[in-house]
Amino acid sequence: MIRDHFRVLKVDLSTGRGQIEEIDGRDTCAGGSGLAALLFGRMGFPDRTWEDPEQPLVFAIGPLTGYFPLMSKVVCAFKSPYHGQYAESHGGGRSALSLRFADLDALVITGKAKRPSFLTVGARKLELRDVHYLWGKSVQRTGQMLRRMVGGSGHRSILRIGPAGENRSAMACINVDTYRHFGRLGGGAVMGAKNLKAIAIVGDESFDLPAGKEYGQLFRNIYEQVTETSMMDKYHNLGTPINVALLNKIQALPCRNLQRTSDEAISGITGETFAERTLLRNTACSGCPVGCIHLGFLREKFSEPNQYLYRQVTYDHEPIFAMGAMLSVLDAFQVLRLLEIAEKAGLDVMSAGVALAWATEAFEKGLLSEKETLIPLKFGDAGAYAQAVKHLGTGTNDFYRLLGQGTLKAAEQYGGMDFACVLGQEMGGYATGEVFFVSQALGFRHSHLDAGGYSYDQKQKGKDVAQAVEFLVQDEKARVLLTSMVSCLFAREVYKEALVADCLNAVGYRTLAENLDSVASRIQKMRWQTRLKTGFDPGSVKIPERFKQVVTWKGPLDTNYLDILQRSYTQKIREMAKPEENN
Numbered sequence: 001m002i003r004d005h006f007r008v009l010k011v012d013l014s015t016g017r018g019q020i021e022e023i024d025g026r027d028t029c030a031g032g033s034g035l036a037a038l039l040f041g042r043m044g045f046p047d048r049t050w051e052d053p054e055q056p057l058v059f060a061i062g063p064l065t066g067y068f069p070l071m072s073k074v075v076c077a078f079k080s081p082y083h084g085q086y087a088e089s090h091g092g093g094r095s096a097l098s099l100r101f102a103d104l105d106a107l108v109i110t111g112k113a114k115r116p117s118f119l120t121v122g123a124r125k126l127e128l129r130d131v132h133y134l135w136g137k138s139v140q141r142t143g144q145m146l147r148r149m150v151g152g153s154g155h156r157s158i159l160r161i162g163p164a165g166e167n168r169s170a171m172a173c174i175n176v177d178t179y180r181h182f183g184r185l186g187g188g189a190v191m192g193a194k195n196l197k198a199i200a201i202v203g204d205e206s207f208d209l210p211a212g213k214e215y216g217q218l219f220r221n222i223y224e225q226v227t228e229t230s231m232m233d234k235y236h237n238l239g240t241p242i243n244v245a246l247l248n249k250i251q252a253l254p255c256r257n258l259q260r261t262s263d264e265a266i267s268g269i270t271g272e273t274f275a276e277r278t279l280l281r282n283t284a285c286s287g288c289p290v291g292c293i294h295l296g297f298l299r300e301k302f303s304e305p306n307q308y309l310y311r312q313v314t315y316d317h318e319p320i321f322a323m324g325a326m327l328s329v330l331d332a333f334q335v336l337r338l339l340e341i342a343e344k345a346g347l348d349v350m351s352a353g354v355a356l357a358w359a360t361e362a363f364e365k366g367l368l369s370e371k372e373t374l375i376p377l378k379f380g381d382a383g384a385y386a387q388a389v390k391h392l393g394t395g396t397n398d399f400y401r402l403l404g405q406g407t408l409k410a411a412e413q414y415g416g417m418d419f420a421c422v423l424g425q426e427m428g429g430y431a432t433g434e435v436f437f438v439s440q441a442l443g444f445r446h447s448h449l450d451a452g453g454y455s456y457d458q459k460q461k462g463k464d465v466a467q468a469v470e471f472l473v474q475d476e477k478a479r480v481l482l483t484s485m486v487s488c489l490f491a492r493e494v495y496k497e498a499l500v501a502d503c504l505n506a507v508g509y510r511t512l513a514e515n516l517d518s519v520a521s522r523i524q525k526m527r528w529q530t531r532l533k534t535g536f537d538p539g540s541v542k543i544p545e546r547f548k549q550v551v552t553w554k555g556p557l558d559t560n561y562l563d564i565l566q567r568s569y570t571q572k573i574r575e576m577a578k579p580e581e582n583n
């Protein structure tokens with residue numbers, strides 16, 4: 001499995017055929033984020049629309065995938081329906097290990113199938129099946145049917161879309177093995193535009209682990225760090241929802257469409273409450289001993305007098321913030337119900353919740369009426385939101401279809417730009433201040449995980465612009481290294497650069513291990529170059545007024561600091577993307 005090139009399966013849906021390509025670049029692009037940018041550079045069309053059938057949909061793993069704990073993610077790359085530019089979305093489940101055991105470093109899908117289709121790939125398998133009968137089916141129903149159709153349970157990963165992806169909503173996610181997602185920037189719509197309802201990756205190959213003591217000893221050390229020290233405890237224990245109460249306490253939790261940064265009734269949806277009242281069990285991505293995935297239960301009466309069925313719904317900080325705090329839905333079970341509806345439709349729950357929070361305020365202000373929203377939207381009204389999420393997922397009318405293209409697109413038509421909580425895309429669940437707002441607004445994925453701006457806001461007291469920008473650049477670079485391996489970013493305190501080098505040495509990637517710093521810089525630049533080539537202009541990003549009115553534990557936001565920071569980071573991104581610096 002150790003090789004100095006990438007082994008890439010390219011599938012053309014128009015013909016149903018695929019071919020293996022061996023592509024150079026292991027020592028310069030590593031894998032994951034680096035490999036995805038390399039492949040898009042070779043096979044993508046920066047000047048054509050995202051819907052062009054020839055645009056590639058890329059799934060890439062890294063050189064450490066499957067060898068060490070938490071090296072369990074896949075980078076999905078595509079031209080995004082949300083902003084028409086190059087984008088990455090990261091997901092886990094069994095997808096990473098399935099690609100590894102299918103003996104592939106990447107899967108690239110081009111073309112458009114003639115009929116709604118289901119693609120199965122493996123080390124010795126490639127099949128494109130007509131599944132027109134699944135078109136229109138929910139993510140859950142599709143999963144149930146596909147699991148019966150594909151063997152190899154435990155060794156295969158099933159990626160699928162729901163009605164939102166079929167309708168080409170820019171908020172459509174790709175569901176991975178039920179409880180994980182390629183969530184943001186509309187990967188689900190890319191599959192929908194390709195007539196691709198689902199993909200099964202079958203890990204039907206096997207390979208030997210590295211010989212000698214070095215690998216085994218290193219694996220044991222890392223395994224002990226992530227299971228026996230307190231490093232990863234918060235992720236397994238309460239999970240990311242531990243942040244809900246913490247952020248609320250310091251006035252940094254976006255609530256009620258960011259009209260507030262805390263809510264006195266937050267106790268109904270904190271991580272502690274979810275654990276006490278709703279938690280059924282934890283589960284994990286393949287290759288991860290941490291198990292941060294928390295599954296709550298929803299009960300439904302299907303017959304009198306006391307006949308119930310229950311379903312499992314995954315929850316995290318970001319979904320709780322978006323469908324709970326932002327909508328003032330402050331009951332854990334009601335939040336789970338909204339999450340389940342969004343999951344069935346194949347909607348990204350963060351984008352959907354933030355978009356509906358804007359719609360609610362626009363409704364209150366008279367910019368929208370029931371003619372558009374079909375039901376009166378009111379903060380806290382979970383019943384109304386249950387219907388609204390369905391409408392958003394299926395694109396019931398012009399309004400919901402437009403909102404599904406992004407909150408700003410709807411605000412351009414109906415008004416309400418000032419209170420659209422959009423930082424490049426619908427905001428993440430942190431209202432910590434200037435550095436986070438700039439980080440998400442300009443960040444490569446417009447994700448709270450691009451760099452730790454939310455953490456910087458909480459730890460640093462001063463307002464040194466140069467220091468803050470340097471932090472964003474260096475922290476992004478460190479994360480790019482990990483997303484090229486491809487590690488779960490929750491393990492970023494474990495996998496520091498020296499340890500990553502040890503891991504690469506242990507499995508045999510010695511040249512890569514020796515040059516990690518320059519490789520990370522190269523990939524960081526390459527990603528930005530690809531992004532700008534497909535149309536991203538960091539200078540045109542606007543941070544809506546609502547963010548400038550935010551009050552946190554530090555007091556009112558400093559708009560002057562925010563503006564200078566934004567200009568300075570914009571400048572830095574342009575410098576990083578300069579072609580002559582990509583050597």
Ligand code: SF4
Nearest residue numbers: 284285288291292488
């Ligand atoms: S920590 Fe959670 S998201 Fe990360 S690999 Fe483990 S189970 Fe998956």
